[in-house]
Amino acid sequence: MLEYIDKIKEISTRLLTEKKVDIIIGFRKGTLPMSNEPCFAKNAEDIKSFVWDSNCGINLANYLPNRKEKIGIIAKGCDSRNIVTHIIENKIKRDQLVIIGVPCKGMIDRKKISDMFEKEITEVTEKQGKITVKGNGVEKTIEKSKVLQENCAICIHRNPVIYDELAAEKVEEQKNVDRYEDVRKVEAMTPEDKWKYFDNLLENCIRCYACRNACPLCYCPTCFVDEAKPQWVGKSQDPTDTRTFHFLRAFHCAGRCTDCGACVRACPMGINVRAFTKKLEKDCFELFNWEAGLSMDERPPLDTFKPTDPDEFIK
Amino acid sequence: MKVIKIDKKKWAEGLNKLRAAYQLIGPVKKDTYHDFQVLDKDQLPDFDFLNTRMSPKSIAFPQSEVMLQYSLDEAKEDHHIMKEVQKDASPRAVFGIRPCDAKALMLVKLNFDTSDYKDPYWIQAYEASTLIGMACDNPSSTCFCTSTGCGPYNEEGLDVLMVDIGDHYLAKIISKKGEELLEKAGWKTSADDPSLIEKKKSQSEAKITSAVETKNLKDKTILDLYEAPFWEDISFSCLNCGTCTYVCPTCWCFDIQDEAHGKKGVRMRNWDSCMFPLFTLHTTGHNPRETKVHRVRQRFMHKLKYFMDKYDKGIMCVGCGRCIRLCPVNIDIRTVCDKMNNFKASC
Amino acid sequence: MINPYVPYPVRIDDIQIATEDKSLKTFKFVFLNKSDEEKFAYKAGQFAELSIPGKGEIPIGIASSPVEKGFVMFTVFKAGVVTSHLHNMKVGDIMGIRGPLGNWYPWDILEGKNIFIIGGGFAFTTLRSSIVYMLDPANRKKFGTIDVVYGARTPGMLLYKDELIAWGKRDDIRMHLTIDREAPDWKYHVGMGPNIAEKVGPKGDDNTYAIACGPPIMIKFTLPVLEKLGFSHDHIILSLENRMKCGIGMCGRCNIGKELVCKDGPVFTLAEINQTPREY
Numbered sequence: 001m002l003e004y005i006d007k008i009k010e011i012s013t014r015l016l017t018e019k020k021v022d023i024i025i026g027f028r029k030g031t032l033p034m035s036n037e038p039c040f041a042k043n044a045e046d047i048k049s050f051v052w053d054s055n056c057g058i059n060l061a062n063y064l065p066n067r068k069e070k071i072g073i074i075a076k077g078c079d080s081r082n083i084v085t086h087i088i089e090n091k092i093k094r095d096q097l098v099i100i101g102v103p104c105k106g107m108i109d110r111k112k113i114s115d116m117f118e119k120e121i122t123e124v125t126e127k128q129g130k131i132t133v134k135g136n137g138v139e140k141t142i143e144k145s146k147v148l149q150e151n152c153a154i155c156i157h158r159n160p161v162i163y164d165e166l167a168a169e170k171v172e173e174q175k176n177v178d179r180y181e182d183v184r185k186v187e188a189m190t191p192e193d194k195w196k197y198f199d200n201l202l203e204n205c206i207r208c209y210a211c212r213n214a215c216p217l218c219y220c221p222t223c224f225v226d227e228a229k230p231q232w233v234g235k236s237q238d239p240t241d242t243r244t245f246h247f248l249r250a251f252h253c254a255g256r257c258t259d260c261g262a263c264v265r266a267c268p269m270g271i272n273v274r275a276f277t278k279k280l281e282k283d284c285f286e287l288f289n290w291e292a293g294l295s296m297d298e299r300p301p302l303d304t305f306k307p308t309d310p311d312e313f314i315k
Numbered sequence: 316m317k318v319i320k321i322d323k324k325k326w327a328e329g330l331n332k333l334r335a336a337y338q339l340i341g342p343v344k345k346d347t348y349h350d351f352q353v354l355d356k357d358q359l360p361d362f363d364f365l366n367t368r369m370s371p372k373s374i375a376f377p378q379s380e381v382m383l384q385y386s387l388d389e390a391k392e393d394h395h396i397m398k399e400v401q402k403d404a405s406p407r408a409v410f411g412i413r414p415c416d417a418k419a420l421m422l423v424k425l426n427f428d429t430s431d432y433k434d435p436y437w438i439q440a441y442e443a444s445t446l447i448g449m450a451c452d453n454p455s456s457t458c459f460c461t462s463t464g465c466g467p468y469n470e471e472g473l474d475v476l477m478v479d480i481g482d483h484y485l486a487k488i489i490s491k492k493g494e495e496l497l498e499k500a501g502w503k504t505s506a507d508d509p510s511l512i513e514k515k516k517s518q519s520e521a522k523i524t525s526a527v528e529t530k531n532l533k534d535k536t537i538l539d540l541y542e543a544p545f546w547e548d549i550s551f552s553c554l555n556c557g558t559c560t561y562v563c564p565t566c567w568c569f570d571i572q573d574e575a576h577g578k579k580g581v582r583m584r585n586w587d588s589c590m591f592p593l594f595t596l597h598t599t600g601h602n603p604r605e606t607k608v609h610r611v612r613q614r615f616m617h618k619l620k621y622f623m624d625k626y627d628k629g630i631m632c633v634g635c636g637r638c639i640r641l642c643p644v645n646i647d648i649r650t651v652c653d654k655m656n657n658f659k660a661s662c
Numbered sequence: 663m664i665n666p667y668v669p670y671p672v673r674i675d676d677i678q679i680a681t682e683d684k685s686l687k688t689f690k691f692v693f694l695n696k697s698d699e700e701k702f703a704y705k706a707g708q709f710a711e712l713s714i715p716g717k718g719e720i721p722i723g724i725a726s727s728p729v730e731k732g733f734v735m736f737t738v739f740k741a742g743v744v745t746s747h748l749h750n751m752k753v754g755d756i757m758g759i760r761g762p763l764g765n766w767y768p769w770d771i772l773e774g775k776n777i778f779i780i781g782g783g784f785a786f787t788t789l790r791s792s793i794v795y796m797l798d799p800a801n802r803k804k805f806g807t808i809d810v811v812y813g814a815r816t817p818g819m820l821l822y823k824d825e826l827i828a829w830g831k832r833d834d835i836r837m838h839l840t841i842d843r844e845a846p847d848w849k850y851h852v853g854m855g856p857n858i859a860e861k862v863g864p865k866g867d868d869n870t871y872a873i874a875c876g877p878p879i880m881i882k883f884t885l886p887v888l889e890k891l892g893f894s895h896d897h898i899i900l901s902l903e904n905r906m907k908c909g910i911g912m913c914g915r916c917n918i919g920k921e922l923v924c925k926d927g928p929v930f931t932l933a934e935i936n937q938t939p940r941e942y
Contacts, residue, residue, distance in 0.1 A: 030645035032457070037645040038552040058644060063551070115347045120365060120455050206369075206378065208588075210556035210643050226593045229743055235572050235585050236379035266643035268558045269368075270347075382667050385715040395715045395756035396671045396694075431925070432666045432910040439663075537919045541939045568914030571667075571907045575716035582667070582715075587915070594915050595905050595941075598742040601878075603904065603918075603941040613917075613941075621920035 004102055005052040007167045008074060011100050013044045015072045015165075021098050024072035025060050026050045033124040034110035038063060052167075054126055057107035057149055059262040061216040065091040073097060074167075076104040078151075078260035080160035081293025082216040085256055088296065091219060101163025103171040106144070106152035107261075111270055113147050151261035151274060154179045161294055180282045186275070198243070204269040205242045207235075211273045214266035217253045224248060250276035255284045255300040258293050317494070318509035321477075321484040321502045327359060329500035333408055336499055337445070340374065341410035342367050351409070360410040362479065365455045366635060370564030371416050372423060374409055375440040378561075381581045382436060382571070388578040397582065404439045408496055411449045415458075415633040417472035418465045419564030420446070422633070425626050426567045436584075445492045448473040452515065454523050457636030459649060462526035464629040468516040478512050485512055527652040529630055532619060539660040540620055541612065549651055550611035552644040557588035559614065559638035559646070565631050568594070589613045615651050666910050669713035669758025670698040672734075677753055680737050682818025686784050687749055688725065688737045691759060702762060704728055705769060706791040707901065707929050710761030711909045712736060712748065720744040721906045721924070724762065725787035727794035729801070734759065737787050737821055763909040764928050767792055767873060767899060775871050776806035778864050778893075780884055782813050782855045782876025786821045788901060789875050793829065802834055809864055813840040813855030813880075817848055838862045856883040859891075866893030873899045885932065895933035902928045902935075902942045918942050 012024045027036040028049040036055045040063075041047045052074075060073055061082035071092075075083060080101060086092045113133060114121055121135040132141045145153075154177050159170045186197060209225075212218045225233045225245050234241040259281055263273035284290045287310045288301035301309075321329065333339060334356070341360025342349040349364040351371045383397045420441065427437035451458070451467035460466055470476050474493030478485045485506050488494045497503070532540075560566040570587035573580060587594055590611075595604045604610050622631035632648060639647050672691035680686040693699045704710075704724055711719040720742070726735035740749045751757070767788075777796065781789045789812075796805050810829070814820045820839065830837040830850075840851035840858045851858045855876065864870055872893050874884050881900065888898050904916035904923040911925030919938035921927060 031647040031650060032639065032645060035645040039548070040551055058552075062554075122456050206557075206561050208557035208561050209591075210554060210558050213554035213556040214643055226591075228593075231743075234574055235570060236574070236583055237585070238379070266554065266556070268562065268641035268643065387716055395758075397669055397713065397715055397758050399665050399668050426912055426914075429911070432912070433663050434912055435663045435665045536937075538937065538939065541919070567912070569907070569912075571719065571913065573714075573716050573718045580716045584913075587913070589914065597903070597905055598745075609941070616919075617914075617917070621917065625920040 004167045005050065008052055008100060008102070009047050009050055011165045011167065012041060012047045012050065012072060012074075015098055015100075016041065016044060016047065020070070021072040022069035024074070024100075025063050026074045027052065027056045027058075027060075030055070033121055034108065034113065052102065054106070054108045054131070054144060055110070055124075057152075057261060057265045058214065059216050059260045061086060062214060062262065064097075064216075065219045067092065067096075070096055071098070072100060074100045074102055075160050075163065076102050077155065077157040077159055077161065078104075078258050080162050081157060081258040082260060084162055084293040084296055085258070085300075086216065088299070089256075094296075098165070099160065099163045100165045100167055101160030102167045103160070103169065104152075104155075104158045105171055106148040106155065106158070108144060108147050109149040110265075113142075116142075116147075149261045149265065150182075151259045151264070155259075157258075157291075157294070162296070180278070182275070183279050183282045186279070198275075199239070201271060201275055202239070202242050202246060205246070205271060206269060207237070207242060207245065208268060210266040210268060211263035211271075212249055214262040215253070216260070216262070217256045218249065220252075246273070246276055250280055253277050254280040255288070255290060255302040256292050257281050258291075317488045318506040318512065319486045319488065319497050319502050320504045320506040321486055322504075323483055325502065326484070329502050330359065331357075333496065333500050337406045337408040337496070339408050339410065351411075362411055362449055365453065366413050366416070366451075366637070368637075368641075369562060370419065370635065370637060371409060371412050372419065372564045372567075374407075374444055375420065375437045376423065376427075376567065376569075376586075378586045379583060380436060380585075381583045383582040385580050385582075386578060387575060387580055399435070400581070402436065402439055404443050406443055406445065408445045408447060410447045412446050412473070413451055413635070414448050414467060414469035414471075414473065414476070415451075415460045415465050415635040416564045417446055417448050418460075418469055419472075419633045419635070421472040422565045422622075422628065422631055423567050425628065445474045445496045446472065447475040447477060447486075447493070447496065450476055450478045450512075450515070450519065452479065452519050454519065455636060455640075456525060457639045458523055458634060459525040459527055459636065460634035461520055461523045462529070463632050463634040465633045466516075467519040467523065468512070476512075478515055480511060480515075485509065487512060525636075525649065527632075527634070527649050528656045529619070529652065531656045532623060532630070535620070535655075535658065535660070537616070537620060537624065540655055540658060541616060543655070543658050543660075545654050545658070546608050546612045549615070549646070549654070550608045553590075553607055553611050553646055554643055555590045555592070555607055555610060556643065557586075557590050558641050558643065560588040560590060561586055562637040562641050564633060564635055564637070565618070570594075589617070611646075615648070615655065618648070619652055619655055667760070667908070669711065669719075669760040670702060671695070672757060672759050674751060674753050674755045674757070675733055677751075680821050681784070682816065686737055686739050686821065688735060688821075689748070690726075690733045690735050691757075692733050693759075694756070699732075702734065702759070704762035705766035706795045707764075707766035707788050708762040709764050709788070709909075709928065710734075710736070710759050711763065712738070712744070713758035713760050714744055714747055714751075715757065717747045718744045719760065719907070719909075720748075721763070721909055723785075723788040723791075723901070723928075725790050727791045727798070729795055729798040737784065739784050760909065764924055765926070767929055772871055773804045774806065775869050776864055777808045778859075778870060778872040779808070779810045779812075780855060780859050780863075780872065780874040780876070780880075780888075781811070782880035783815075783819070784821060785875040785877065785901075786812060789873065790822050790825070792873065793835070794825075797829070797832070797835060806869065807864060808835045809838065809862065810835065811838045811840065811855055811859045811862065813842070813851075813858065815842045817841055817845055836862075854883070855880055856887045859884060860887045863887070863891050866891045866897060868897075871897050871899060873901075875901050895936060896931050898932040900930055900932060900935065902930060904942050
């Protein structure tokens with residue numbers, strides 16, 4: 001995947017010099033291992049700092065809503081699905097965008113890797129599907145496939161679904177993936193155990209809203225937790241308020257979530273925020289045979305009514 | 316100042332003696348990180364950490380805290396009259412606080428303890444605490460305390476500075492409060508070689524290679540820095556989440572909220588963040604810090620310029636590196652500080 | 663240690679509708695504990711947090727004057743959660759007042775000077791406090807000429823109308839009332855405040871200070887007028903508003919640059935404001 005960068009830079013430079021776009025949204029190298037920073041380039045000089053590797057897990061579609069200029073954007077499979085969702089939801093116009101599609105082989109989970117080492121990690125490099133981690137006298141090489149973000153490990157849409165340019169040949173999609181093993185485990189719990197599970201999950205939440213703000217779907221001008229008239233949710237650390245935030249946010253994402261993993265990646269407290277969104281993603285798949293962001297021609301299931309919609313829940 | 320030698324074999328015994336007089340608070344390992352918490356009976360603080368995930372600012376400034384209470388029941392004589400909630404002001408001993416975090420408390424004190432107003436909640440909790448620092452011998456790559464007017468053995472804000480010497484600790488007494496605590500624990504043996512502390516201090520300081528340059532900040536005007544061209548680039552990736560402000564040991568901003576259930580109500584304060592649009596939103600809908608650029612600029616200008624100009628106590632950052640490590644998009648205060656410090660206004 | 667977050671308990675003593683559209687009401691409060699009134703000693707230009715248990719607090723300029731005893735008065739625009747609730751409260755209800763907060767118009771500097779007051783809309787509250795203070799028999803001789811330009815959309819939107827008319831009949835203050843458009847029986851100026859200020863305002867000099875309070879748009883057009891009249895920036899005094907919570911300089915949200923509007927302000931000279939980011 002590292003070799004993509006030359007092509008990404010070439011396309012980006014061309015788009016800017018030919019004035020096809022005003023800015024290009026991509027990644028530059030971060031100051032810490034395993035952390036690239038989203039950035040924009042306005043000229044060929046800026047493009048030089050662009051990078052591409054397995055640390056580009058942040059969903060760049062999040063940077064699109066309400067922008068007015070012509071934008072080039074680098075998009076993995078999941079980013080492209082969120083771009084589709086943005087277009088359907090009128091947050092950006094298709095003709096404003098030049099999408100540089102990047103077939104993706106998965107992003108690495110920096111928390112998982114950090115947790116594997118007692119000492120601080122100071123350098124992480126990758127080569128041919130292997131990740132080499134260094135830090136304070138320790139050096140270890142791991143298979144990349146073992147340290148993928150969970151959502152990447154079960155991803156079945158690695159290739160961009162919408163693009164104008166491609167940075168590489170398409171990759172083979174993963175087959176026979178069990179996408180919902182974790183959800184089924186929770187579904188099988190007794191109500192008491194479920195309650196305990198979610199309580200534990202949210203125990204460390206500091207209400208920083210990094211999950212919400214990293215999510216391309218969460219673009220409401222005023223989030224329900226920030227409403228003052230009426231104030232729906234308290235602002236303290238009361239567990240009821242924290243739960244209300246997470247549950248409602250997940251429901252707002254139902255039928256729209258692409259399981260891009262941005263929320264989990266962003267959480268500074270290491271909360272598996274996907275535990276909420278994924279159940280709804282599964283429901284949408286099973287009830288409506290729906291996966292978000294695959295088509296520009298179809299409205300999301302919660303946007304539409306069909307006489308054939310499942311209605312067993314109305315009793 | 317006096318230095319006491321604490322044999323590690325006597326450590327648990329001393330702590331147990333202290334439990335009668337103090338509530339003990341210390342770093343505890345949870346899952347894969349450390350955080351401060353009240354120690355259970357027989358529980359020992361765990362010092363095998365670089366630094367805790369959340370800062371110990373919450374010792375005096377909890378994320379949510381009840382300030383006042385009242386009754387809305389008109390049958391009661393004192394209905395609708397707001398009363399101060401009495402807090403537990405009994406002594407507490409905080410072990411394992413890093414020198415950077417202790418210095419941070421001194422900076423926060425400038426906000427809560429002023430000549431005009433005293434914040435009783437912060438001051439009471441702060442004064443009830445005896446802070447026993449643990450010098451830092453293995454700083455992280457994101458530590459830059461030596462360039463923020465602090466350091467891995469810095470004593471400001473501490474009552475005792477402890478240094479790990481292997482089979483024993485050296486405990487440097489910094490204040491009367493600290494001396495009393497050591498006495499109560501029964502740790503009385505004077506150290507044979509207090510100079511070890513100085514030696515270890517220089518070794519540790521040498522390990523800190525990350526730094527910020529701040530010397531030019533003072534001479535730049537607020538408006539020049541405010542209007543500098545780099546803010547759009549710096550703020551682009553920012554999600555405007557509250558992570559950096561919540562994990563920062565020096566961020567003190569808060570919101571005040573009333574919460575009433577039935578006929579009873581409280582007024583409480585919760586941490587707030589300059590990253591949130593709601594922080595400055597007027598009732599009219601006008602927002603003086605309307606955009607992400609405004610808000611990101613506010614955070615860095617406050618830490619690195621406004622604070623410096625207002626208090627003349629350096630920058631409002633102790634170099635603990637938490638915001639760097641936990642920022643979801645890798646915005647690095649060191650990079651921003653250097654940009655501000657090196658900025659030359661064009662005119 | 664005095665807890666600055668605990669409001670003084672007060673009883674609503676009087677409520678008057680202040681404008682014809684009923685969007686403003688004037689509340690008079692009396693302190694439940696007589697001694698609190700002394701503790702609440704204030705100067706014209708300061709504000710206080712009106713504190714409603716269960717709802718929250720709202721910073722409002724003090725409209726009564728230090729020379730008026732036995733009550734404190736606030737004129738409140740119905741806008742958000744707290745003010746909407748306050749508008750529904752009744753005489754006799756109990757609530758709290760926290761303050762006085764912030765700085766005040768610089769009365770030590772203003773002594774011996776001519777004063778030019780420009781007010782607009784419902785931002786006339788602390789200006790009323792100031793005028794009543796200056797016109798008090800014990801104080802009037804401390805000041806030179808007093809000119810007041812006060813404008814509102816319609817006659818019914820002017821605050822404290824009876825007092826305005828009474829002041830208009832005095833010879834120790836020059837009142838220049840104005841409304842945006844002609845209205846029946848209106849015998850004063852017609853036109854925007856800044857335009858009237860330009861016509862009737864005193865010339866700016868070392869001995870003359872201007873105090874301007876009003877909506878942002880009025881301030882925007884008033885400043886060039888004052889400059890034209892010859893007022894230097896350190897002789898133009900403004901009172902700023904920002905979202906506030908604590909009112910005592912601790913909660914961190916109301917700053918403009920290093921200045922906290924709640925504690926270092928709300929009163930600033932234009933010269934001071936020019937040194938800060940325009941984040942208000």
